[in-house]
Amino acid sequence: MQGSAPQTFTIAEFLKWSDDKELNLNPKFQRGPVWAPPARSYLIDSIIRGYPVPKLLLRTSIDRDTRRTIRDVVDGQQRLRTIIDFAAGKFALTSKAGEYRGFRYADLEDEEKDAFLAYKLTCEQLINASDEDVLEVFLRINSYAVPVNGPELRNARFDNDFSSYVKELSHSIPHVWDLGVASNRERVRMVDHSTVAELLGFMIRGVAEGADSDITALYESQKETPLEGLPNRADFLDVMKITAELLKDYKNEAIASRPHFLMLAAAVLYSKGLLPQSRLTFDKVESAASMLLDMDSAIAAIGHLNTAIDTPVEDLDKRALPFIEARSSSQRIPSRQVRFEYFCHALAGKSFYDL
Template sequence: MRLQESSISVAELIDQFNRGDMVVNNEYQRQPRLWPSAARSYFIDTILCGFPFPKIYVLEQLRLPQMRPFKEIVDGQQRVTTIIDYAQGRFALGSNSLQFAGKRYQDLEPDDQIRFMSYAISCDVIRDAERADILQMFRRMNAYTLPLNEAEKRHSEFFGLFKDWVTERLDKWGHLITEWKILSSRGIVRMEDAELIAEIALALEDGIQSTSAAKLRKLYKKYDAEFPLQDEWSARIDETLQFIQTDLSRLQQTYMTKSYAFLSLVVSLIHNRWGIPGLADIIKIHPTGAFINTPDAFNRLADLAYAHENKDLDSPYRLYVEACIAGSNRAPQRLVRADFILKALQGI
């Protein structure tokens, strides 16, 4: 078996399919069915925006007696089928394509059509291989693949409005998460940033609570087809993160940017401005309609972060420090952190 790295433009791929020189071999596909509409739309938007996607694998053989190359797609059926269907005008892009929503291929501007057709698809061409060789190749590749974590599972299962909304928030605020080092690069690659946004949404939906994969999956499922709170939640999260970026920028180098502390900061700011379900009943601190109520708020937050960094258990912030050290994603610790942060915001 020989493997050669290559690339093929969308135009070349479509031409080879139209001439019958390339086909999809369903025998190697794990899921021969088509992707859901939202997934197909997001994939085409990926191409139109010039972002990469995983390579496809092509088995090339010679067709006798003409000695003409003949190719089979052995991995990448959904991607290739989606590209061909879109080029033939079989579906329009959905709302998860911000720039091209509602457009079929023929509705695109000429420059966008050229960009689509000239997009280079990365592919590996397999030659001199039998079926057993290809199956062994995939077994070996899968042996080195990390199991999906819960966030990755959700984003491979759902393709609806809530997933798109999480992605949009990350498109808008991903730079903050990266620049402030709220999550590691590895964590972002494993979609911990998507989980962070989903946890903020969970607090907006049901208040401060312990996180579980089941609760977050329920949220994705509930708002998959209809998401009436989308605009309200977007506005609240955007305003809050903008406030952090501009008015609390000096917190960037402190322990308040630890992911669990940052989540508590965001949720506390949202509560102080608009309210979080059930939180006032538990900690007896009510919303004020503002993000902060004292000019000393930053210094108070910095004191919390400093105590956390130094694990200072002899300071007035002992309970806050303990809530940061142990069980950082459990409801009791989250409530303690919210209590201290809100008191800092209100000057209590």
């Protein structure tokens, strides 16, 4: 089997190959078209904005009788089908495309059409490869694929004001991610979206359990809610600013991990009167009015909890033990209740040594 070095071809070239019947989107080893409208819109939006997209793999065969070059799509069929259908005006973009929502190809400005047609797709070609060779390559490509996770499934499934708001807010708080709440690798897999969705959920209905199915249920419950019915953006960003300030001395340390960050943010929400009571009770915490009066004392109390996390159990002050034990089921309400209470005490300037 002969391969080629990666090459680039413009979208205009692919459209011409499609018109000339020199591009086969349905070789026998390929899957059918299954992309939902949000995923298709996200791809076109990426192209319009000039972002890179994954490379394509083609099997290129030359027919010696007709002297025509036929290109079978080994990997990238859904991407190419989306591009061809958009260029033909077969669908309009959804809210995944931001300000291009509702646009068809004909609605683009002339300069945008030119840029779209001139956009270069990176391809690797298998020259005159046999069906067996191509099938082997196809199977190997798909065996390397990382399974789609919950946040990625929600990104593909939900296309509404709530999902768009989650995405926008996720990009508005880089100072939070810099703390180590979500790594760059996790953000690529949209864990930051799940974190923001949970925080909005806290503001909407109070703290719930945080399993993947619970977050999906939140998306489902908000799919008809208009933007104006969602939590206030300024309130959300203010809470994120305060929470990040409380963790500024503990960047990439255990206390800044996502499970702890969520419950610290819940305590800040409570202090601001922005946390509805649900399954989480407020019976054992100080009044909201007594919290965040002294940021330095609150930061120091959070530091004591951070130290406790890394302290061997046999050396641990027993007053911190419930907080440490609560980590074993970080998504469950009983665990979240315990950590919420400790963080509320900290915001009132009380270390666990004072309990």
